[in-house]
Amino acid sequence: MFVTPQSMHFADSLPLQSGASLRDYSLSFETYGRLNADRSNAVLICHALNASHHVAGVYAGEDKSEGWWDNMIGPGKALDTEQFFVIGVNNLGSCFGSTGPMHANPDTGRVYGADFPVMTVEDWVNAQARLLDVLGIQTLAAVMGGSLGGMQALSWTLQYPSRVRHAVVVASAPNLTAENIAFNEVARRAIVTDPDFHGGHFYQYGVVPKRGLRIARMIGHITYLSDDVMNEKFGRQLREGIDLRYSTQDVEFQIESYLRHQGDKFAEYFDANTYLLITRALDYFDPARSYGGDLSQALARASCKFLLVSFSTDWRFAPKRSREIVKALLDNRRDVSYAEIDAPHGHDAFLLDDPRYLGVVRAYFDTVAGEVASASVGAQHR
């Protein structure tokens, strides 16, 4: 499936939760499959930390350019683009095409840098809704996301309850724990205290705070994997066969080599200000906050049907966090399916090929497709 990224410009100012606003912004997006006649088969995919609008398919002429959820979404796949019109949107503040910190502030003509306004999950959802308005899509057959993307899917059901029929929330949580925030904060401090960060205006110095980005990514990778899978993949294997080198600075164990490699790769392409913005959006998300912490009250506004999926070894967004959402929805007598997949891969599992996981999602979307088809038939006869 060859795909082409698109961009949509918005001239109207977007009011943000912080009180600030963003004007003259663009959203990068992609679509897969075809919108049906009554525009009822659209599925919006929300992305997590370092992903983008490039969800599925490949770019012509670019090897290894598969979208980040290409194992999930495409013709005949669990989310079947022969049945659904799937939309991927790059969030504001990201570094993959939509307006972000490396673009010029139209008010000053200078690159935003650290002055790019703080974005929240709710702000992203509002921006996504405006894109759907322009695309002529009033109601989504489903909104779907994993991790931070799952938070956006959940928020859709609260901000625009009448515009969502189904929400698929994978490996997510109703908010971050203190430990989650702590990991984000250490990563941010590593970036912000890198001398090359220059208070977030490093672009004009022609440098990138790569030291900080590397540390941030290494911390991230530890939290994405499970202890079990790390032991299985790396254990205490030495890089150099069986001989110890006795060095504090050289690589000695394979796990060190893996983490350094991941850090180096990330620092080459990811924007430091984007990292700060996205981790902050994670920290802030907390729909129960306005309800004194009562998640059941907070989710009362949701009216769609839900599929929640969690993974047994995910210690970043553990199954118990998904169960909190399930319980709050059941308290409101909502229609909820919940699958807890026994998988060894930790948080990363939501991006991987687990047949039970993909099977659950496929079965759910088969039902959604059935609803879409019968509603379309109904519409034709009306």
Place this chain on the structure above:
Amino acid sequence: MFVTPQSMHFADSLPLQSGASLRDYSLSFETYGRLNADRSNAVLICHALNASHHVAGVYAGEDKSEGWWDNMIGPGKALDTEQFFVIGVNNLGSCFGSTGPMHANPDTGRVYGADFPVMTVEDWVNAQARLLDVLGIQTLAAVMGGSLGGMQALSWTLQYPSRVRHAVVVASAPNLTAENIAFNEVARRAIVTDPDFHGGHFYQYGVVPKRGLRIARMIGHITYLSDDVMNEKFGRQLREGIDLRYSTQDVEFQIESYLRHQGDKFAEYFDANTYLLITRALDYFDPARSYGGDLSQALARASCKFLLVSFSTDWRFAPKRSREIVKALLDNRRDVSYAEIDAPHGHDAFLLDDPRYLGVVRAYFDTVAGEVASASVGAQHR
């Protein structure tokens, strides 16, 4: 209990596991209680990452100078200094008095810095044994330590089986997992890539790699606490009451404030090269390595009695790691007591006042004291 630190100089070269050796070194140490006539009541305490020889008591004229295990050790305490002669030793490579990276290399006259030789748990135990030789202590009533200190206690039973009657190994592990090594490696990278590190020779530049040390300590603190206790102590509490500030760089949540404070404090007093050395000693410890990973074979040399203690919410050195040691000792029909304490505080619990924990240690040392007393009576009658 007022105490006074002492120092012992060693002119003989200490051969190290790496093949290097250390000459003209000193060990800082303290002792509490009195050595009995037949020198049979000595207990050696081994320290973990950022602790020292100052295990118990206070320094005259210094408020808040309690030793790091003062809640455990002292007159009438769980390890009773009215019964035992307790010795705390600062390990080589540390920054609290014993010879370390900030001292001059006698071969060159220059400060060691990053050239200080890599130390292992086994090297530390050898140095401790030499100190005991000079103090005239052939056999320890017990060796005791928590975390990395527990690894040293375990190693004592393998390196000098005939010199140890009891080993008390608290919140420890037979080796680090890949995840443990990963956290150490991220902390080390943060230090080593701090521009103020200067390849480990920062002393001569009059700077300290504080950015790196702060990050290292923040990561450490996350792993010392449990998710539960972090949620209980900090949760999602904001620093500034109820209003969000919407900032990526300012402190927003209390947990951020706590971590930054811990990082700042640590960077003021801890040595960067010592941090590298001590985390590497943790990485390397693996007595089963020479036995193809068979811990039961590795522990066959141990002949003393054991008390092992672990804490239910410790995810750094989880109870299952202590159970591996227990199983390996039982495979060798050794005398092992094991207590798994249900405590919410994570790895930090080994330093805290938990009555069940302190009760278990007290009961164990009561038995040891009984053995010491009856052996002494026997000696008098011989």
